[in-house]
Amino acid sequence: MSGVLSTRSDHIGFQGSIKTSASDFIVTEIDMLGRLLSESVARTLHALGDAPATPNSRCPQSPHRPEPLELLGEDERCRMLGPFDSPSHAAEEGVSPAKGRIEHVAGTAPEGGRHEVGTLYSLLDESVNELLRQFACDVKDGWDSEHEPAAHPAEFSLGPVLDKRNRANLHSAVRQKFPFLMTVTKNNEIIVKANTDYKQLSQLVSEEEALDFFKFLDAKLENSKFSFKPDGNKEHRKAVHHFISQKFGKLVETKAFSVTDIGGQQNIAIMVRFREKSWSRKRSAADCQEKQDLYTGFILRKENLETLEAISYLSSELGVLPSDFSYTGIKDKKAITYQAMVVKKVTPERLKEIGSKIEKRGMKVYNIHSVCQHLRLGQLKGNHFDIIVRNLKRQSNDSSADLKERICEAIESVKTKGFVNYYGPQRFGHGQNIQTDQIGLALLNEEMVKAVKLFFTPEDTDDPVNQAKRYFLQSDDAKGTLAMLPEFKVRERMLLRALNRYGVNHEGCIRGWLSIPHSMRIFYVHAYCSKIWNEAASFRFMIYGSKVVEGDLVLSEEHGDENSPLSDRVHVVTAPEESANIYAIHQVVLPMVGHSIKYPCNEVGQWYHERLAKDGLQTCKFRVSALQLNTPGCYRHILKYIHNLSYHFLEDNEKGIKTEEDSHLNESKASLLLSFDLDHSCYATVCLTEIMKCDL
Template sequence: MLRSFSYVSDHTGFCGTVKNSPADFVVTEIEVPEHLFRGTRAESPRKTSNAPPELSSRCRHQPQKLRAGPPAPCAEACGGAPSPSGRAGGGCAAPPNKKQREGEPELKSGQEEASILDSLLGKPVSELLNKFACSLKDAWDLENNADAGTREFSLGPILDKKNRADLHSAVREKFPFLVTVTKGSEMIVKGNADYRELCQLVTEKETSDFFKFLDAKLENSTFSFEPDRNKEHRKVVHHFINRKFGKLLETKSFTVTDVNDQPNMSIMVRFREKSWSRKRSAGAFQEKQDIYTAFTLQKENLETLEAIGLLAAELGVLPSDFSYTGIKDKKAITYQPMVVKKVTPERLKEIGSKMEKKGMRIHNIHSACQHLRLGQLKGNHFDIVVRDLKHHGHDYSADLKERISEAMENVETKGFVNYYGPQRFGQGQNVQTDQIGLALLSEKMVKAVKLFFTPEDSDDPVNNAKRYFLQTEDAKGTLVMLPEFKVREKMLLRALNRYGVNHEGCTKGWLNIPHSMRIFYVHAYCSKIWNEAASYRLKIYGSKVVEGDLVFSEENDESISLNDKVHVITALEESANKYSINQVVLPMVGHSIKYPSNKVGQWYHERLSKDELQMCKFRVSSLQLNIPGCYRPILKNVQNLSYFLEGSEKGIEDSHLNESKVSLHLSFDLDPSCYATVCLREIMKCDF
């Protein structure tokens, strides 16, 4: 993906083998300093011979500003949700007068509920509540968005008991995805985690209708989900309702006839005998506070999302119950903090030996208070070995040691181009992740599904199942063939089995997998465009800062919006050399960013037109995807760089004759969203 792209320095570099084995590429996440969180005592880390460096084991409370210096304009690969003040184009994801997301209930359910809320709260507070509900829904649509679960809105003290009861009913009627709780006389509103979880299993309309049925508590009433032929999917829905509301509700599957007079199965829910009369708010159905368990995941030769799929299958939870701060390399040994919801520390310890057989170790298990967020890290530390050192071609004009020394000095001084690394695009795969992202942005849902199921050339159960699906479109048969740990594939296939391999069915299939996975593909496409834009910018203007470039303000004020922190260089500033190339940023495409006002801005528009996205709004409402965009520095610096050569004395002294006897050991730190392979590319002048 980076071949022919630009470099910062003009040193010669050298050749070598990177990632010869996972042990040659070790990544350890640098966590946020512990003093930024209020702490609790953690359990001792699990004793193993390969224990990672001691990582933070603090309880995560309300997210705080994490950066000590100027804020980076782009969180983890633009995947993390920026703060509300920093994200351009905030508010409801579905703007006024626009078509609502498919199957989503309207936020404004009627004049009656609005007037009740206005009369009980007063119009100003009622409007603030409406904005809170909109922003929470918007946050649920952003990457990982675990912090949305901690958001609360106070309605203030409501002293009258009847008024509190009326408010509970009115809020829940207008906003089914919210719950209200009373602390003393103060009423607090927050997102309903159970509503959000059920949305991952059935449509949002079904979820909304189910919770309205739950709130009504009508004697002898029942609720039925849409017909569903998939037994495994019905089992998951049964399990969810019994786990969350088992003391109040009971479920059973019964036979129905569909529009074609064919037999089908549906799940019916009813209140247990006399339980309908219990006067309890929906928020009280959650019998105990959500459990969060933090741990350090050590993995080898596994993608982060693949590792989560394996863990989720073993623990019987959803992949979306895991949170993490960044995606780590596959061909490496990596250490990263994670938090899993609804799993106790004891349960996590039980699966340790099984996970070791699958390339994972679980360390430092302890209770936590909430999810992690993407971008909630200081960076990553890398320990890398480059083997089989050689000169480029037949260039022996300098000693290999001199070539290495020159390269290290240049990169430490000048930095490297901040490209997204090849692993972001599925290096070596038949279908790159950005191709799927483009299909999703173009709303070509069937094409996106078929790209998703395009097999690799290997002959194994996963690729054989994918091959079978493309040949037959038999979703049910493919489900049987796929291993259990392929959770996302199975989620998608269940929807395809239920709705068909057509535009509607494939749309619902994509909605069936976690939001973070859907938007991952779109961000891969945006990353590809950014890489090409950075290469073009350096090719035509070099390291000179020119009129129309964008620079990011170092103003450390969260009340200033992201776009207001981006400044367009004037002709006067260019002639005065006011800014350096290290301050120049380029936009990640989205609906709320500004483009450079020079040739680079024109290039963006032409490039998007090439992919027929010139009219793209970067909102795919049918998939609940909202891509506001962000900004990323063109250049980045490496920190704490150190290295040494290992090999025989003869090999080091006479390295151009005994090159293969020498290996290079490097150690350095990079900021979040920076790629070590890209830094190595600049050092060695090699494409990987």
Template sequence: MLRSFSYVTDHSGFCGTIKNSPSDFVVTEIEMPEHLLRDTRAESLQKTGEAPLEESSPCLQHPKKLRKELRAEGCRGGAPRPSECDPGWPGGDPSASPDKNQREGEPKVVSGLEEASTLDSLLGKPMSELLSKFACDLKEAWDVKCNADAGTGEFLLGPILDKKNRADLHSAIRQKFPFLVTVTKDNEMIVKGNADYRELCQLVTEKETSDFFKFLDAKLENSTFSFEPDGNKEHRKVVHHFINRKFGKLLETKAFTVTDVNDQPNMSIMVRFRERSGSRKRSAGGFQGKQDLYTAFTLQKENLETLEAIGLLAAELGVLPSDFSYTGIKDKKAITYQPMVVRKVTPERLKEIGSKMEKKGMRIHNIHSACQHLRLGQLKGNRFDIVVRDLKHHSHDSSADLKERISEAMENIKTKGFVNYYGPQRFGQGQNVQTDQIGLALLNEKMVKAVKLFFTPEDTDDPVNNAKRYFLQTEDAKGALVMLPEFKVREKMLLRALNRYGVNHEGCTKGWLNIPHSMRIFYVHAYCSKIWNEAASYRLKIYGSKVVEGDLVFSEENDESVSLNDKVHVVTAPEESANKYSINQVVLPMVGHSIKYPSNKVGQWYHERLSKDELQMCKFRVSPLQLNIPGCYRPILKKVQNLSYCLEGSEKGIEIEDNHLNESKVSLHISFDLDPSCYATACLREIMKCDF
């Protein structure tokens, strides 16, 4: 898939072979912090021997998507505070103070002195004092004036170029001044008053308002917030309406009977985050029914696709493939380690199948209870440990020493990075029909064609390909079902629907709907990835490493209330002349219905390329299959982290001389980390100047 594509570096490279065996290509997913997966409450109960409560305590931050929605709704507050037990539910205490009972390991509220020190160090004392004066003036304007425009000014902090400093500054300002919001535009930080904070202050006390926005800022799943007891029903109704109007998509409210400071019964408004659609079911009598059971583990697999491994596990455990969640698809021809979570399976049950799975190329490690599922893309990156064998010069290059060529390549990749192509495994390397072809058929709503492409066999004589061959020749879905092994879950799901509804447009549509959504959209994403690869190669061929007018660059601003498209800037002619941006900031769109395209020749190329495939730029919704592809942006270039390498003799007694390397007698061992969605094969291609 990458042949004849562009490179970013100009060294000569060298030849070699990768993936001679799975152990030559080891991939380890860099996990999220352990507390995001592990049910720490369950572990502590095991240690203390206490009986578990009926409900799980909060132990996760909200998923990234929800955190973004919170910010988009205007949720700006102070430092995160401890979550509470579920008031009004088993074990809950509606009257618990927001600041009581902070749990070990949860975010600690930073003191005013620490905040001031942080702001002084980030801004300098003069600017920090000016910010404090702006905050005080704004609060005074809110307190004194009654008109809507009171205190609506802005305070400019100036350009903050370092991304980490910007993030620290956003956090420090929110902690010290919960009534302010911070916005970044072209690296310029702007501070202004939070209108929602001001409006709530007019309904409840300032302390309640501050604590409420801290509750929003903490973003802890299952956490709740209690307003002070309030016997005025009409006033409670106004507060209910305010929260529903401003944050109704994210929060829900309910009134509960509590005991006030005089030990008298009273009513209090309780707030909690809404369940996302498709997650845990609600009971009729309360906000939430019994929680699902989740078990987390690390899957080690060898010479298996991720989806194939999940099919084998699901068949053995008697659950659906959709009950498994993971953060990314891993290579087949490799030994890979990745965290997974399975629903409706106990840790004990998972341990029972360990020996059976070893016979099928899998090992299960680090089994423990978890709080929720994982999501695609929720990972920090991957660690690669790779062996390149059969080293030699390219046929056109025999003048320089091979060791020099390797050293030169490594230095270049460290400093210049590589073209961020999707690797060949994204498309089903070596298969007769690649996944992007199926994706294109689905986008064009050619359901029968997509099914037949899906069942196109490889040129081998084994049960799976024999079953596929039989189905294409006879369209006998029932007969093909009998021939397929149990672990081919996707194929069996599709065939069951085809057997029931027929191999026609309607039947094939229902067949695709029978496959989990994550598997359906996988094929469409493969097509989008192919287009991105071609666009990146075209962009580098016509413009090289120069940033030109019409290119798209991504602003790494911290304010997540800004939409994705608003963070993407179109380079102007003056900016091109001033060399304002570097090639490392240029992004290209992954095709979809809600992205902008470059306004230069690359944008025209996208239009022509999609027209060639009978797709228009706004047609990335496949309603019959419930597929919605909004699109996103991907940097053209990427850098490696923690790169190291060494040469090793393949036979005892072979020495690697300082000035000469004997071809084919040594192996190159390379280790490096890559960001999520980056491909080691694309990095190796840039290093070696070889297509795989």
């Protein structure tokens, strides 16, 4: 990359090797609350007593810090329950058990089980969970006490939660786990308070009934009903009717019905159900389907596998489509990676069943739990990287400085100045004969047969997959190729089935592309758009450098708030603003080509038009209706910075690896351990290329 694209810094750099083994390149997602997924798994397993806690990966104190989760042993358990989440542990949790608890309630309410616990553990830090439990204890103890309640805070803050879906999940999870609490949102901050309605109801009915009623109320399950214990006291029933009608009458309605007890005596019970109109307010068929869909969330650990390849394996084992999986981003192949995933139409139990099978493919799944929706691309804060660079050497033309000094100089330079935010080589199929952007260009030009032939272009190896690809290019025999292709190549097999049925012609290839999931079809188009963005960023730095000039596009909070559409926040720099140096280079963005973006009003904008014309896309609308592909485009910052950086020098010797503190590095044996965070959609390989000034 460095030989083709412009770079940010002018330091000399150094040489080295990355990804000499998968364990030298460890990638861990950072969720929207800034927590490492691996820490979440380790924390949960430690709470269960399954394994010792792992060191804090944010502040490594030792160069021998183990990779996340690797100390957990072979008997990891894939679950999300904490030590106090079973009903039998209620007393240990500090929530006083109800006095005179009823053993049986006529109706059933939704149980606040694994889903709510999983949500709390996945969205809240362990310390916040503990403080929440303590707040719940204080509320209950204050109610149960016969004396004046102790001076405890009237409310408790879970902190700001910016993602609306995460806020909704937390609201529900807290109320399901602690029905005697209520939650409200203030400026994206979730506040927890005592639920005085619960306290009043628990004075009319048993505490268990009150708990179950509020769980039922919060779950809002369509067509569900809740029944209180049979009650022969008419005046008491009237009080319960009146209370529910007064407090929740807009949502539910009550009805008395006759029941027969064990002794054959007739009695009366109160049944509660949701009002019909609460379920019929402009609810589309899609909303109803979304409610009925089953989603299971988990953390996937994979080794030496592409994300889409891992999904192909998983979908084959589970008997679902690859499109039933959602994730926040694509992860490196030659690496050990941890990423959040959600699969539709699969129960947690079913996912656990395939654990031993997928381990043979280099995968493990952790923290399996029910969730209520799929994931979205970009729904993460970033990624944490633990990378070992081996075989450290000076640049071939550098003999003027100590290697250790050169490395420190390079790292500090990029730490201060940042790096050009290029898309990494893995976006394009690094090292492959045909890269993904070439397929994307063929699709945008609606050259369907060419795109299929590019898709099946083999690599220079003689394994069964590439043998099958060669056979197809030579024969156009989709059926014969299908027989040769291994089962795990799900995308290729889906495409071949369609080609066998409809033919290897324009229409048949359209059918073939439509047979694979939309997310995979659009991946190729996005790869082409990414290549154009890389070239545009390189051109921008080559002609203007780090100065913000007239016609540049900037993303500024002055032009709309963070909730405004992105297009409203993109501003074209004026000549007076250039003269006054109003904007900094880190605010400059460039468009990913699409039908709804605007181009810079300077030489960079002209470059875009000429570059697209070169590929025959001067009139392209970035919509391929035949394939249901729609590419509106977006904007990407041209400069990014590294976060939470630490690094250590290592030297191999006959006894193992030691840290080099003060001495010069032995050039033939030296290695470098880097730990850092990057924002989402940033590439560690790009950052390393900027640091080292050599192709990786």
